[in-house]
Amino acid sequence: MAKSEHELTWKDLEIGCIVTDPGSARQYESGTWRSQRPTYDFKKCIKCGLCALNCPEGCIGPNKEGHFEADMFYCKGCGVCSRECPTRVITMAEEEE
Amino acid sequence: MTTRIGVEVSIAVADAVKLANPDVVAAYPITPQTHIVEHLAELVANGELDAEYIPVESEHSAMSACLGSAAAGARTFTATSSQGLALMNEVVYVASSMRLPIIMSVANRALSSPLSIWCDHSDMMSVRDTGWIQIITENGQQAVDNTICAFRIGEDRRVLLPVMVHLDGFNLTHVIEPIIFPGQEEVDRFLPPNNYPLPLNPDRPVAMGDFAPPAIFTEAKWAQEVNIRNSMKPILEVWDEFNRIFGRQYAPVEKYHSDGARVILMTMGSVSETASVAVDELRGAGQEVGQVRLRLWRPFPFDALRRAVSGADVLIVMDRAISLGGPGGPVASEVKAALYNLPEKPRVVSFVAGLGGRDITVTDFKNIIKRGVEIAAGGSPNEYEIYGVRE
Numbered sequence: 003m004a005k006s007e008h009e010l011t012w013k014d015l016e017i018g019c020i021v022t023d024p025g026s027a028r029q030y031e032s033g034t035w036r037s038q039r040p041t042y043d044f045k046k047c048i049k050c051g052l053c054a055l056n057c058p059e060g061c062i063g064p065n066k067e068g069h070f071e072a073d074m075f076y077c078k079g080c081g082v083c084s085r086e087c088p089t090r091v092i093t094m095a096e097e098e099e
Numbered sequence: 100m101t102t103r104i105g106v107e108v109s110i111a112v113a114d115a116v117k118l119a120n121p122d123v124v125a126a127y128p129i130t131p132q133t134h135i136v137e138h139l140a141e142l143v144a145n146g147e148l149d150a151e152y153i154p155v156e157s158e159h160s161a162m163s164a165c166l167g168s169a170a171a172g173a174r175t176f177t178a179t180s181s182q183g184l185a186l187m188n189e190v191v192y193v194a195s196s197m198r199l200p201i202i203m204s205v206a207n208r209a210l211s212s213p214l215s216i217w218c219d220h221s222d223m224m225s226v227r228d229t230g231w232i233q234i235i236t237e238n239g240q241q242a243v244d245n246t247i248c249a250f251r252i253g254e255d256r257r258v259l260l261p262v263m264v265h266l267d268g269f270n271l272t273h274v275i276e277p278i279i280f281p282g283q284e285e286v287d288r289f290l291p292p293n294n295y296p297l298p299l300n301p302d303r304p305v306a307m308g309d310f311a312p313p314a315i316f317t318e319a320k321w322a323q324e325v326n327i328r329n330s331m332k333p334i335l336e337v338w339d340e341f342n343r344i345f346g347r348q349y350a351p352v353e354k355y356h357s358d359g360a361r362v363i364l365m366t367m368g369s370v371s372e373t374a375s376v377a378v379d380e381l382r383g384a385g386q387e388v389g390q391v392r393l394r395l396w397r398p399f400p401f402d403a404l405r406r407a408v409s410g411a412d413v414l415i416v417m418d419r420a421i422s423l424g425g426p427g428g429p430v431a432s433e434v435k436a437a438l439y440n441l442p443e444k445p446r447v448v449s450f451v452a453g454l455g456g457r458d459i460t461v462t463d464f465k466n467i468i469k470r471g472v473e474i475a476a477g478g479s480p481n482e483y484e485i486y487g488v489r490e
Contacts, residue, residue, distance in 0.1 A: 007312060007314040007315055008314050010314075010315065010318060011318060012318040012319070012321045012322040012325070013322070014318075015315075015318055015319060015322050016297065017198045017259055017296065017297065018196065018197040018198035018199070018259075018307065018308075019196070019197075019309065019311060019315070019319040019322070020197075020297050020305050020306065020307050020309075021305060021306040021307075021309050022297070022305050024304060024306075027309075027310065030310075030312055032312075
């Protein structure tokens with residue numbers, strides 16, 4: 003898909019909305035569904051990666067410093083990472099705050 | 100020339116499918132469709148038809164198997180009826196949304212409850228909005244011809260849609276009729292090999308029936324709507340070509356003495372021929388009565404209908420199904436919608452009859468026409484009348 007999902011017209015779609023471009027779903031900004039977001043106190047992070055293993059979205063990975071952090075383009079704010087983190091790095095905050 | 104052979108209509112439909120040479124048949128038996136799929140299973144088992152016959156465990160699986168088959172680019176056939184059509188309903192929608200040219204015979208039968216194995220059109224109405232092309236037949240020859248046409252229409256590059264061919268349960272499926280079978284060579288010429296443009300292929304991967312976010316879904320549905328509306332032209336072309344080769348012409352709305360008639364009776368399905376006899380007898384008695392038969396239910400032939408009934412005073416529409424708690428006959432409702440905005444139009448009178456296999460005789464049709472004219476003249480407090488119900 004050269005165009006974003008918001009630019010495609012009905013004439014741009016393949017028959018039956020068939021997707022011919024592998025991996026195109028990564029263009030969908032599904033992070034907008036979120037009502038809560040993770041906040042981090044990285045001083046406590048031991049880089050164990052349990053949050054990444056448990057993330058149902060698979061959107062957590064190490065950042066530049068090696069701390070594990072969610073990609074907010076996809077994060078749905080489910081809070082599993084916060085619940086699983088053994089050192090309580092992650093606190094969920096309301097999105098509108 | 101071609102000979103007419105006496106054969107049960109279900110067997111004839113299966114033989115028509117054989118002439119179309121499908122790659123896959125996936126079906127689950129249900130009365131009164133059983134003989135169609137039984138005969139196809141026989142043809143495959145005997146080596147007379149080189150196809151995969153998939154004996155699935157339900158109609159939901161039948162249509163699901165058809166999705167996979169058609170997605171791989173295989174010519175695909177199935178058949179069902181009533182509860183079977185209801186059970187496969189969610190997958191019926193998927194077939195048309197994914198633009199897969201699956202061909203399905205529907206042996207029309209009432210939906211439960213109470214349990215009825217006999218004919219009416221409630222099953223057809225339950226799939227009205229599924230986005231399939233839907234052809235209605237009224238005798239065995241039409242069922243045979245349109246089964247062959249359905250493959251050509253559905254697989255047309257401009258169409259790529261699944262097609263249902265409706266034939267009335269028992270009234271057609273279980274009667275022996277004289278049938279002219281098209282020759283295999285002529286059918287091969289008429290029906291080119293299926294050539295689905297984006298089939299499942301490991302060398303060129305695609306994703307079908309995918310997730311669509313709100314930003315795409317409206318565009319996807321509009322593309323589907325434009326496509327089925329635009330299928331009208333290819334449908335007409337296929338019917339015209341069928342006539343050139345085989346000498347039998349079909350049209351979305353077929354007229355019988357309706358030009359210039361003051362009163363027109365509209366029917367669909369096997370009762371149409373009985374209705375024609377009633378029209379003949381009334382015309383013989385000097386009444387200006389005509390008939391139109393609906394051949395194409397989807398896409399709905401708005402223009403052909405408006406042309407066919409323009410100039411008439413009364414249009415009596417006979418439905419074999421009820422939209423419960425709604426406007427009565429689903430076809431009448433559609434017809435009213437098609438005519439409402441016209442400055443001049445016939446008064447539409449809706450009747451429901453023939454539910455769950457109740458016969459509608461020539462006398463019944465004469466009574467319906469008489470009562471329809473009375474209602475048109477005097478009005479009626481009801482949206483519709485149900486014919487023949489015992490008080």
